[in-house]
Amino acid sequence: MSDVEGEAGDFRVTLVKKPRYIREDKCTGCTTCVEYCPVKIPDPFNQEISKNKAVHIYFSQAIPLITYIDENCLYLKEKKCKICEAVCKHEAIDFSAKPEKVEINVGAIILSLGFEPYDPRLRDEYKYGKFKNVVTSMDYERILSSTGPYEGEIRRSSDLRHPHKIAWVQCVGSRQVIEGGNSYCSTVCCTYTQKQVILTKDHDPEAECVVFHNDIRSYGKDFERFFQRAEVLPNVRFIRSYVNILKEDPVTNNITIRYSTPDGGVKDEEFEMVVLSVGLCPPKGASLVAEKFGIELNEHRFCKVDSFVPVTTSKKGIFVSGAFSGPIDIPESVFGSSGAATKCGELLNYRRGKLATQRVYPEERDVRGEEPKVGIFVCY
Ligand SMILES: Cc1cc2nc3c(=O)[nH]c(=O)nc-3n(C[C@H](O)[C@H](O)[C@H](O)COP(=O)(O)OP(=O)(O)OC[C@H]3O[C@@H](n4cnc5c(N)ncnc54)[C@H](O)[C@@H]3O)c2cc1C
Ligand code: SF4
Numbered sequence: 001m002s003d004v005e006g007e008a009g010d011f012r013v014t015l016v017k018k019p020r021y022i023r024e025d026k027c028t029g030c031t032t033c034v035e036y037c038p039v040k041i042p043d044p045f046n047q048e049i050s051k052n053k054a055v056h057i058y059f060s061q062a063i064p065l066i067t068y069i070d071e072n073c074l075y076l077k078e079k080k081c082k083i084c085e086a087v088c089k090h091e092a093i094d095f096s097a098k099p100e101k102v103e104i105n106v107g108a109i110i111l112s113l114g115f116e117p118y119d120p121r122l123r124d125e126y127k128y129g130k131f132k133n134v135v136t137s138m139d140y141e142r143i144l145s146s147t148g149p150y151e152g153e154i155r156r157s158s159d160l161r162h163p164h165k166i167a168w169v170q171c172v173g174s175r176q177v178i179e180g181g182n183s184y185c186s187t188v189c190c191t192y193t194q195k196q197v198i199l200t201k202d203h204d205p206e207a208e209c210v211v212f213h214n215d216i217r218s219y220g221k222d223f224e225r226f227f228q229r230a231e232v233l234p235n236v237r238f239i240r241s242y243v244n245i246l247k248e249d250p251v252t253n254n255i256t257i258r259y260s261t262p263d264g265g266v267k268d269e270e271f272e273m274v275v276l277s278v279g280l281c282p283p284k285g286a287s288l289v290a291e292k293f294g295i296e297l298n299e300h301r302f303c304k305v306d307s308f309v310p311v312t313t314s315k316k317g318i319f320v321s322g323a324f325s326g327p328i329d330i331p332e333s334v335f336g337s338s339g340a341a342t343k344c345g346e347l348l349n350y351r352r353g354k355l356a357t358q359r360v361y362p363e364e365r366d367v368r369g370e371e372p373k374v375g376i377f378v379c380y
């Protein structure tokens with residue numbers, strides 16, 4: 001989005017459509033170009049754990065399911081290569097594509113910018129990026145996934161071995177009134193951790209899973225029962241304690257965590273992998289978007305909403321859905337989106353039917369006596 005003008009009922013929005021350098025009408029998604037492209041880059045969709053090519057499909061459920069070329073391409077950088085153009089049988093590669101400005105006229109706007117996961121590199125004590133087998137919960141989501149870097153096998157990066165003893169550290173970047181932390185609870189991490197523990201046990205029933213938490217907050221209908229389900233699994237422990245990610249074994253790359261025990265003692269315990277349950281931060285572009293749309297942000301830089309109608313922003317005609325309004329899970333994002341759409345309908349009700357135009361059909365004629373003709377109309 002590059003610009004917005006106007007008011008409720010009549011906004012003019014200018015969008016910038018980045019070029020994908022692939023002709024959508026010609027690409028069949030066969031991925032021959034991907035096969036031949038010589039440039040390998042850390043795959044952003046897989047949290048940069050596995051590699052992808054400079055021409056690739058973003059992820060396996062992408063719509064449309066076709067490739068795009070990113071800024072790592074040799075031709076875009078140095079005017080070299082063009083192998084993809086030579087191997088594509090459908091002539092779908094188009095390096096002449098330019099960014100396209102699209103202007104649209106709309107009556108209402110819903111902002112759904114989502115969130116940015118907390119970056120644990122901001123605080124040294126998490127050892128993310130320093131200890132090889134410390135990963136974030138976002139990394140672990142991809143590791144668990146069948147379309148992930150290890151095709152659904154749980155492996156750790158130091159030796160690609162399957163870890164049997166895993167620790168989760170809760171409230172990473174959340175509930176902390178200190179520099180580099182957020183004071184609010186991110187609401188989803190306790191529950192997604194329980195999901196990750198249950199899935200880990202599905203992969204490997206012998207796995208030992210230990211969750212270090214501040215207290216478990218299972219927001220949402222019936223999520224406390226989800227916790228109760230995870231809690232009773234064999235070899236699963238929930239320990240209420242702040243932890244210190246102490247050291248990495250130089251030979252095994254296992255990680256020692258120091259924590260306090262309920263009887264007031266201190267214990268050191270070794271794990272093969274540590275997952276940091278990162279919280280939800282406001283999206284990166286929040287301030288810029290707020291300025292362009294003339295909406296207010298709250299003290300945490302999420303969208304400021306009306307307490308009684310939490311899909312309403314401070315500007316008439318602009319609504320919000322999903323995690324841009326604050327940390328929420330997928331079901332809440334989905335029904336919030338329905339709420340925002342309903343508010344748009346309510347606002348624009350007076351315009352209903354105004355854009356409808358009368359369909360004009362060719363005049364019918366008498367075809368009796370003419371040779372029969374058969375039309376076949378294929379939808380595409
Ligand atoms: C590790 C982890 C695991 C989770 N697991 C679960 C789970 O199991 N179940 C569950 O219910 N919830 C889970 N959640 C929470 C879930 O991710 C969020 O509830 C959900 O993603 C919110 O959806 P959204 O559409 O609001 O935001 P997002 O999913 O963040 O989507 C926002 C989209 O907007 C795009 N965008 C942002 N700015 C712009 C812009 N200016 N122009 C164009 N596009 C833009 C972004 O690129 C992004 O694609 C998990 C969260 C984490 C961190
Ligand atoms: S031109 Fe770019 S995208 Fe095409 S094969 Fe070469 S590096 Fe890959």
Ligand code: SF4
Pocket residue numbers: 170171172174175184185186187188189190191214215216217277279
């Ligand atoms: S949901 Fe759980 S892990 Fe996340 S911030 Fe709140 S208490 Fe901490």
